Amino acid sequence: MSRAPERGGARFAILKLDETALVLPQSEVRAIEAADDVVLQEPPAGGVGWIAVAEHRWPVYSLTRELVPSGQPARSRRMCALLGTGGQLFGLLCDEVEVTALDPSAITPLPDCMQLAGSPVTAIARRSGGIACVTTPLRLSRLVGLPAAAPAAARRAA
């Protein structure tokens, strides 16, 4: 995990998926694990496997840089960010996680004509050398098809 120089502003985590960067409030990233620790057997529907954290196991998903769910993650996805949606967590594979501060003025809502139903992107943040897409765990969970209430999702790790 890289850590950007300290600056003012709220703390965010930036998850990198190839050239695509996703931004979430840092508090919504519950844990960061190595992708090697993901158990690939019997993956959840639309997912790639399971990760065990704090005596529970959570479904893990992967997205392409176009934010399309993929059952075959790219080799660059070496980390697994555990994201929270209320009491339900899920893992998202990513290349890198950066924790940084973002000035709220650097974030602008997604223009009307760029909005697609089901898109996880709610806003755009400008950062040096490009942009990052602001999202939420809830939107990502809908994108990957995580069931609203999945009893199997929080089974105790064997």
Next chain:
Amino acid sequence: MARGQAWVLDLGSGASAAIGERELVLLLYDAAAFRVPYAPPYANRVLFWEERALPVLDLPVRAGTSSVGADTKFVAVVGYLRDGDASLQYGVLPLASPPVRAEVDDEQGCELPEPLERWRPLAVSCFRAQGVAIPVLDLGRAFGPSA
């Protein structure tokens, strides 16, 4: 007879459209735009201008007359009013060449011809210049949510 000024835009792929003279704000060459995933194919890039993220709209793709954005080098920053919102909004239109100023009068007004029917949802009117029908854009609709 009423006269008005317009800018005729070369949108590439053989498409042209016009906007009001006050709607053109700035012309840039080879400006960097950034791709946004999970966005419509006609509006999947943003360009930063004066601390704003402006949508880059490929109008022929939006109108359905082309499936891919044209190879364009110029971009026009345009300003418009959105329905129910008094504040000026901005967007970006890629252009194949710099816009051309045109003086238009009532006699040039025409119906949107059948080959341009797909522009109807984005156009407020149409006029002929040198024998060519040119739709006049409603930028609020063009940059608005897709139907």
